Amino acid sequence: MNKKNRIILLIIFIGLIALSSCSLKPLKNLQNIESENTDDVDSDLIIIGFSQLGSESDWRSANTKSIQNSLINDNGFSLIFANGRQKQENQIKDVRSFIFQEVDYIVIAPVTETGWDTVLTEARDAKIPVVLVDRMIDTKDESLYVAWVGTDKYEEGAKAGLWLEEYLENQGTLDTVLQEDKSLPLEEDSLINIVVLEGTIDSTAQIGRSQGFEDIAEHHENWNIVAQESGDFTKAKGKEVMIKLLQEHDDIDVLVSQNDDMTFGAIEAIHEAGLTCGVNGDITIISFDAVSKAFDMMEAGFINVVIECNPLQGPPIAEIIARLERGEEAPKISYVEGQVFEAQNASTERIGRIY
């Protein structure tokens, strides 16, 4: 056999080896999908594709951990996890990848409320039940999901407003003395100037917390919401926006920050501006989530109150899927409850908490 034919044969042989080693399993968008090796998944395990919206906050990390710790092999599950990095287009890709892999269930924490009908219709057409966690979708077709697990964000916002009412009442500044001539502007020093650091716009948490707080605020003519701006639930963006708000407003009395991570950034900004915050501070701070570091900040006196948003949503999700697998009814809507923690009680109330 001449040299040319020997080289051709060698190329064919190498090509055949290469082909036999590549997996015929669907190629995954590997940069954000961590999965157990589903090649050897016990066929009795329930395969779950979990599209988490991101890893933007301590709360999100606790939420992810709770779900990952519940959907384990020992509980009858095999989990494929995807991090959407706070972008809806990533989550839509992840859901399509789960559909292609023919998972048994899809669990998703939707980063924002709108834009899910198309991809969740594809999941329903593929007969893959969808469980929503933490945040809700805005849809007219409630058949697109079989269950939702999360907290009541509107109630959390209202709790913030009710706490501020009580706090101001105790300070003697809840409401101005209703002046006779309502046409006159309120006395400047009677105004309670409030800034709101909002979470990701169009997310259930931002919508609910904003509305809940505003529905309390509207009863107090001296509550003056001077600015509402999104810090996208991150510490860095929260600090950046708070720096800007402090430059624009030199008379801020109250900060309502829609998650602890933005609060941590805001506290840095307030201190760098030479101001104080929290208990007996220049700026009263109301925060949301109640992660461990928020208790540190309350013990330090930098935060007045934290409205808890319980991230431990893994167990109810596992229970719901197990019931559906047994052919039993499962609740369409399941709330996990939270509390309100004040600085003065933080050191005792944090005992025994697991996030």
Ligand code: GZL
């Ligand atoms: C609340 C959740 C929010 C948290 C933030 O249910 O959606 O998203 O409050 C997280 O910490 O980023």
